[in-house]
Amino acid sequence: MSILKEGYPFIIPSFAAGLVLLVISRFAGLPPVNAACIALGSLLIVFSLFCMFFFRDPKIAVTQGEGIILSPCNGTVMEVTEEGGEKIIRVFLSIFSVHLQRSPVSGTVADVTHKDGKFYAAWNPRAQAENEQNIFTIQSEGGRYVVRQIAGFLARRCVSWVKPGDVLNAGDKIGMIKFSSQVDLHLPMQAEIKVKPGDKTRAGITIMALNK
DSSP states (O other): OEEOGGGHHHHHHHHHHHHHHHHHHHHOSSHHHHHHHHHHHHHHHHHHHHHHHHTEEOOOOOOOOTTEEEOSSSEEEEEEEEETTEEEEEEEEOTTSOOEEEOSSSEEEEEEEEEOOBOOOTTSTTHHHHBOEEEEEEEETTEEEEEEEEEOSSOOOEEEOOOTTOEEOTTOEEEEESSSEEEEEEEETTEEEOOOTTOEEOTTTSEEEEEO
C-alpha cells in the first residue's frame, strides 16, 4: 500500500514538528514546558500517522465484466434516486474511507468542471447543489456517466487527476477529496442499479449497476 502525494504536505511537517517538540521536552528545564511539549508533540505525531492512514492508496484487483458499472469511491450508499432523466447513487465517505476516486467505466473524459461553493455537511440536502465540486463527465459505449466529487463540512478540496480527452479504463484513478466528503454517480436511465442505501462500496471493486 502506498501513500498519495497529496498527503505528504500534512504528514511530513506535522511528524517533524512533533519530533522536535519531543526532543525539546527532554531538555526544557521547567516541568510545565516539558508537559506542554510532550502533549503537543505527541498530538502532532498522532495526526501525521492518521494522515498516513487517510491518504493511503491500497492496491486492488479491479472487478472485470461485461456491462458492469463500478463504484467510483469507498463509502456508504446514502440514496438511490432519479432526477432529470438520470439515475443517481449518492455515497458518503467518512474520514476513515479511502478517499481517492476511480472511473466507473471505460471511456473518454469528455469534461472536467470545477464548481466553487459552500461546505455543508454531506447529509444536508443543499450539499449536492451548493457545495464545492469537481464534475467528471465520461463518455463510454454504454452512454454518458458523471462522477461528482462533493466537498463536505471537513472536506475543503476536490482534486482532479484527469483532463478532457484522457482515455480511461474502468477502475483508473481520477481524483481524490481531502477529508470527509460525498461522491455522486450519475447513470443513464437504462442502468440496472445493484446497490441500496446502507450498502458499503469499494472503488473499482463494487458493482453499482449493470448496463441493460
